[in-house]
Amino acid sequence: MAFEGLTEKLQQTFKKLRGKGKLSEKDVKEGMREVKLALLEADVNFLVVKDFINKVTERAAGSEVMDSLTPGQQVIKIVNQQLVELMGGTSSKPVFSSRGITKIMLVGLQGAGKTTAAAKLAKYFEKHNGKHPLMVACDIYRPAAVKQLHVVGDKAGIPVFSMGEKIKPSDIAKAGIAEAEKSGRDVVILDTAGRLHIDDTLMQELEDMKNKIKPDQVLLVVDAMTGQDAVNVAESFNGRIGIDGVILTKLDGDTRGGAAISVKAVTGKPIIFAGTGEKVEDIEPFHPDRMASRILGMGDVLTLIEKAQQGFDEKKALELNRKLKSQQFTLEDFLEQLGQVKNMGPIDQIMGMIPGMKAGKMGPMEIDEKELARIEAIIKSMTPEERREPSIINGSRRKRIAAGSGTRIQQVNRLIKQFEQTRKLMKQFSDMGKNPRKGKPGFPFM
Ligand SMILES: Nc1nc2c(ncn2[C@@H]2O[C@H](COP(=O)(O)OP(=O)(O)OP(=O)(O)O)[C@@H](O)[C@H]2O)c(=O)[nH]1
Numbered sequence: 119m120a121f122e123g124l125t126e127k128l129q130q131t132f133k134k135l136r137g138k139g140k141l142s143e144k145d146v147k148e149g150m151r152e153v154k155l156a157l158l159e160a161d162v163n164f165l166v167v168k169d170f171i172n173k174v175t176e177r178a179a180g181s182e183v184m185d186s187l188t189p190g191q192q193v194i195k196i197v198n199q200q201l202v203e204l205m206g207g208t209s210s211k212p213v214f215s216s217r218g219i220t221k222i223m224l225v226g227l228q229g230a231g232k233t234t235a236a237a238k239l240a241k242y243f244e245k246h247n248g249k250h251p252l253m254v255a256c257d258i259y260r261p262a263a264v265k266q267l268h269v270v271g272d273k274a275g276i277p278v279f280s281m282g283e284k285i286k287p288s289d290i291a292k293a294g295i296a297e298a299e300k301s302g303r304d305v306v307i308l309d310t311a312g313r314l315h316i317d318d319t320l321m322q323e324l325e326d327m328k329n330k331i332k333p334d335q336v337l338l339v340v341d342a343m344t345g346q347d348a349v350n351v352a353e354s355f356n357g358r359i360g361i362d363g364v365i366l367t368k369l370d371g372d373t374r375g376g377a378a379i380s381v382k383a384v385t386g387k388p389i390i391f392a393g394t395g396e397k398v399e400d401i402e403p404f405h406p407d408r409m410a411s412r413i414l415g416m417g418d419v420l421t422l423i424e425k426a427q428q429g430f431d432e433k434k435a436l437e438l439n440r441k442l443k444s445q446q447f448t449l450e451d452f453l454e455q456l457g458q459v460k461n462m463g464p465i466d467q468i469m470g471m472i473p474g475m476k477a478g479k480m481g482p483m484e485i486d487e488k489e490l491a492r493i494e495a496i497i498k499s500m501t502p503e504e505r506r507e508p509s510i511i512n513g514s515r516r517k518r519i520a521a522g523s524g525t526r527i528q529q530v531n532r533l534i535k536q537f538e539q540t541r542k543l544m545k546q547f548s549d550m551g552k553n554p555r556k557g558k559p560g561f562p563f564m
């Protein structure tokens with residue numbers, strides 16, 4: 119999981135700060151030294167770190183901290199605010215041309231994720247902005263690059279325009295835009311070639327394309343796993359071609375975080391989207407505030423809720439709520455819930471967004487994908503009646519269900535027991551929801 123090392127170190131420091139009733143100058147200094155080391159270790163650009171630490175230290179010395187009853191908390195709050203600021207403050211939305219076609223050119227080094235990002239963006243714009251994108255295959259160099267764009271286009275359900283590998287990329291781009299006009303498409307996404315390193319020929323060609331087609335936006339795709347190198351790449355591309363924003367890919371990997379934290383500060387260009395997996399759905403708008411919370415281990419609750427809402431059918435959620443309250447929740451509903459949880463994406467990723475939860479170390483809450491599949495198989499082997507009223511599942515029924523689902527009787531027993539516990543738990547959660555002062559309401563999917 120991304121940022122793990124950084125988050126862990128910052129949390130240790132915060133714990134020390136929080137534990138103190140009063141903070142001396144020395145405490146702040148020591149805390150900042152630790153934050154500094156953690157950031158450097160996460161491969162954040164050293165000038166960026168220096169500036170960051172200076173700003174936080176200056177504010178921490180002010181009265182808002184020293185006169186506060188909870189100085190440790192105040193310092194953490196400042197670190198959070200400065201981190202949000204560092205990553206661009208507010209989130210940047212993609213800009214669409216008010217009339218005519220919006221032309222978006224994707225550029226970046228080899229393997230950064232341009233082709234994948236093209237399909238992800240197209241699908242995202244279609245789903246969330248009501249757009250009708252067309253992708254254009256302008257990488258004529260890497261073998262099978264054109265084919266690859268067609269493959270991801272198929273997966274995303276987005277049309278792809280290509281002209282083989284014999285025509286100049288900028289001419290293909292032009293023809294692609296003409297095609298979009300003809301077929302009533304309103305966004306054109308140009309997938310360009312990458313190189314292993316920044317070289318003159320590539321830059322020349324991209325410049326040429328930019329001059330010819332005058333894109334509304336040039337978005338640079340960078341691989342978060344490459345840390346500070348990603349930032350250097352961004353600086354070079356920006357200097358030579360001029361970019362409008364960044365798509366940071368592979369945030370699902372174990373990136374230490376350097377790129378996400380330094381890109382904006384070094385290039386002045388915001389991260390607009392983050393790639394979080396290999397599938398066409400795995401893209402999220404980049405929100406500096408949410409990212410900061412995630413890095414500081416405060417959890418990214420907002421993204422989690424959005425994901426839950428996307429994966430959730432609202433009507434079903436209301437129906438579920440009603441059933442919970444009237445205690446009619448059955449194994450059938452449980453099965454549906456599992457499906458919805460799976461819709462939200464890899465469990466591991468989701469858990470990482472919950473404050474205080476660490477991916478892979480979920481303790482008693484542990485759910486893994488295999489276990490989910492097993493539970494699904496067991497429930498599917500039950501009759502509708504059994505799903506509605508698990509109490510009728512006696513010994514011989516258990517045996518039949520185990521055989522039908524390829525599991526053991528103990529596993530069936532465990533599921534039924536877990537279900538009963540969940541039903542009780544859900545009852546408690548829904549009771550809490552009625553009276554907020556009694557406790558925190560549960561997450562929507564729990
Ligand atoms: N885990 C993960 N993998 C990704 C992500 N984005 C892209 N990839 C993978 O990274 C690899 C390279 O992606 P491409 O989209 O082909 O990269 P590209 O920039 O078009 O590469 P070239 O065309 O060779 O320059 C592929 O295996 C993708 O599946 C992401 O956000 N997360």
Ligand SMILES: [Mg+2]
Nearest residue numbers: 232233257263
């Ligand atoms: Mg490509």
